[in-house]
Each structure stands twice: as C-alpha cells, then as structure tokens.
Amino acid sequence: MIRGLREIEPYVAGSQPQGKRIIKLNTNENAYPPSPKVADALKAFDSADLRKYSTLTQEELRQSLSAHLGVAADQIILGNGSDDILSMAFLAFFNNDEPILFPDLTYGFYKVWANLYDIAYREVPLTSQFEIAPSDYQTLNGGLVVANPNAPTGIYKPLDELEKIIQANQDVVVIIDEAYINFGGKTALPLLEKYKNVFITRTFSKDASLAGLRVGYGVGSPELIKVIEAVKNSLNPYAVDSIAEKLALAAVDDWDYYSNNCQKIMEIRDWFTKELAAIGFEVLPSSANFVLVKPTLAAQELFQYLQTKNIYVRYFPRVERIKDYLRISIGRQEEMEKVIMIIQEVVS
Numbered sequence: 584m585i586r587g588l589r590e591i592e593p594y595v596a597g598s599q600p601q602g603k604r605i606i607k608l609n610t611n612e613n614a615y616p617p618s619p620k621v622a623d624a625l626k627a628f629d630s631a632d633l634r635k636y637s638t639l640t641q642e643e644l645r646q647s648l649s650a651h652l653g654v655a656a657d658q659i660i661l662g663n664g665s666d667d668i669l670s671m672a673f674l675a676f677f678n679n680d681e682p683i684l685f686p687d688l689t690y691g692f693y694k695v696w697a698n699l700y701d702i703a704y705r706e707v708p709l710t711s712q713f714e715i716a717p718s719d720y721q722t723l724n725g726g727l728v729v730a731n732p733n734a735p736t737g738i739y740k741p742l743d744e745l746e747k748i749i750q751a752n753q754d755v756v757v758i759i760d761e762a763y764i765n766f767g768g769k770t771a772l773p774l775l776e777k778y779k780n781v782f783i784t785r786t787f788s789k790d791a792s793l794a795g796l797r798v799g800y801g802v803g804s805p806e807l808i809k810v811i812e813a814v815k816n817s818l819n820p821y822a823v824d825s826i827a828e829k830l831a832l833a834a835v836d837d838w839d840y841y842s843n844n845c846q847k848i849m850e851i852r853d854w855f856t857k858e859l860a861a862i863g864f865e866v867l868p869s870s871a872n873f874v875l876v877k878p879t880l881a882a883q884e885l886f887q888y889l890q891t892k893n894i895y896v897r898y899f900p901r902v903e904r905i906k907d908y909l910r911i912s913i914g915r916q917e918e919m920e921k922v923i924m925i926i927q928e929v930v931s
C-alpha cells in the first residue's frame with residue numbers, strides 16, 4: 584500500500600480514433616487544414632533552434648495578436664492550448680471562500696479543475712431552453728466561468744445579456760471562454776475597456792485548425808495578466824514551444840483564410856441544421872462549429888449505428904440533461920451530406 588496518492592475523477596476527452604476513412608465529428612476540430620502559410624512556416628523552421636528554450640513571453644506573437652485583436656500586448660498571455668490558460672486562470676483568480684459559479688451544462692473541464700484545485704463551486708442550471716439566465720448569477724460568489732458560445736449546447740449569449748452578469752459581479756473575476764467565438768458570435772473583447780475583472784480565453788484549436796499544435800491565449804487587464812503570469816512562472820514558464828509560436832504567428836498573419844473557412848463552416852452548419860430538422864430531429868440553435876441534436880431514435884442507438892459507418896460523434900450518457908442528445912461537429916459539406924444520407928436510411 585503506497586500512501587499519499589491522489590484520487591481524482593479526470594476530464595474524459597473525446598476519443599481520437601485513427602484512420603483515413605473515418606469521418607471524425609466528435610471533438611469539434613476544424614473541417615479544413617491549417618493555412619498554407621502555416622505549412623510554409625513549418626518547412627522553414629530550423630531544427631537547430633530547438634537547442635534553445637522557447638521564448639518566455641512570446642513577444643512577437645503577442646504583438647501580432649495585439650494588432651489583430653485591437654488590445655495592448657500587455658493584456659495577452661499565451662499558453663499550451665486554452666486548457667492550459669483556463670487551468671492557470673482557475674489557480675490565479677479563484678482564491679475566495681465563496682463558491683465559483685458556472686452553468687450545469689458547460690465545458691466539462693471547469694468542474695475537474697475546481698475539484699483538482701479544491702475550489703468550491705456551484706453549478707447553475709441552464710433554463711429549460713438550455714439558456715444562461717443572467718439573474719441566476721447575482722448571488723454572492725467567488726468568481727464566474729461562462730463559455731460563449733456555450734458548449735456543448737452551441738448557444739450564444741448576446742453581449743448586453745453577458746454584460747448584466749459582469750456588471751453584477753465586478754468584485755470577482757469573470758472568465759469568458761471564447762473557444763467558438765468566430766463561428767457567429769460577437770466577442771466580449773470591447774467589454775475589457777470597461778471591466779478590469781473580465782478575462783477572455785481563446786484557442787487556435789477550433790477556428791484556426793491547429794488543435795494538435797496546442798496554442799491558446801487569455802486577454803484581460805494588465806493587472807490580471809500579471810497575476811496569471813506569476814502562476815505560469817510557478818508551473819511551466821516555457822509552456823509554449825518554439826515551433827508552436829512560429830506556426831501560430833503564421834496563422835494570425837493569414838486570418839483572411841480562416842475567416843473564410845469559418846464562414847463556410849457556418850453555412851454548412853445552417854444547412855445541416857435544416858436537414859436534421861426536416862427529418863424531425865430537434866437541433867439547438869448553434870453559433871459554434873457543432874450542433875447538439877436530439878434524434879427521433881435513441882441517442883445511443885444512432886451513436887452506435889454511425890460508428891459502424893465509420894462516423895464518430897459525441898455522446899454523453901452520463902450527463903443526465905443531455906443523455907438523449909448527440910453532439911455533432913460540423914465537417915466538410917460532403918461529409919455532412921453522408922451523415923444526412925445515413926440518418927435518412929436509419930429513420931426510414
């Protein structure tokens with residue numbers, strides 16, 4: 584018997600099935616490849632540079648993001664994916680006795696970090712329409728986390744509604760997770776001028792087709808950035824590797840390419856939503872690159888049937904409120920046409 588071992592219920596990430604012929608719609612990866620400029624930057628990377636440590640503060644990438652987003656460079660911190668940023672933000676910002684609040688249905692990792700770091704939390708139920716109700720966030724709390732658009736619902740909260748939550752909670756940090764913001768939502772970045780307690784997280788994984796590169800960032804007041812930098816320097820100062828920094832820089836430089844892809848994904852999403860609705864499936868209104876769907880047959884049955892056709896989607900049997908739903912990422916048009924065809928076969 585070994586003493587001192589940690590017991591923890593981990594976050595269960597979506598599976599990563601391998602193979603060329605599969606249609607992978609289970610972890611919201613982008614349907615399109617990264618920008619050709621990213622491929623060029625990878626070819627141009629000199630492996631001799633790997634002898635040295637990466638930069639500590641990603642000055643060049645921060646400058647580029649600063650110009651791209653219209654915020655000062657000292658308002659940005661880079662990390663090893665936005666999971667890294669969020670995890671550090673929990674450590675940096677949630678040191679109150681009162682519980683932090685987040686919706687009962689949201690990114691599953693929030694609860695895992697709260698447990699891992701012994702942060703008290705309370706899950707606030709979404710409305711019956713799977714909406715965040717600002718009035719539910721007006722109680723004493725130790726901080727808030729809101730994904731906008733939310734996951735796995737895909738539902739976007741308009742900024743004036745989101746601002747009501749922020750306005751009522753100016754003495755704690757409000758984290759806004761914008762992993763899916765470029766698929767139809769409006770960013771909360773302009774609110775940073777007014778509220779020094781807002782921290783926005785972003786990732787290159789979804790809109791920039793770079794999930795495997797592991798780059799994410801946080802944006803907030805210089806005061807908040809200093810605190811989270813101190814946490815970063817207490818954990819893993821070189822969290823962003825040299826290759827990732829160069830490739831992310833190339834991605835920001837070719838943002839028109841990505842805007843265009845996001846636009847295409849939104850069009851495919853809206854087409855796919857209409858097709859599913861015509862079959863009789865209930866589809867939540869999504870502003871993300873996935874849809875949450877309630878099929879006319881059992882979710883588990885459809886999930887398994889799709890898998891026999893090499894189509895992988897996400898099924899949450901242990902999450903009571905959505906155990907009858909499937910989350911389907913939006914792939915390329917021909918992939919989604921195939922999904923519709925197979926669903927039509929199974930329901931007819």
Ligand SMILES: *Cc1c(COP(=O)(O)O)cnc(C)c1O
Pocket residue numbers: 611663664665666667690730734760762785786787788789794797798799
């Ligand atoms: C995908 C996702 C993240 C994490 O993205 P990284 O790949 O770690 O950058 C964070 N929040 C939400 C809501 C996500 O869906």
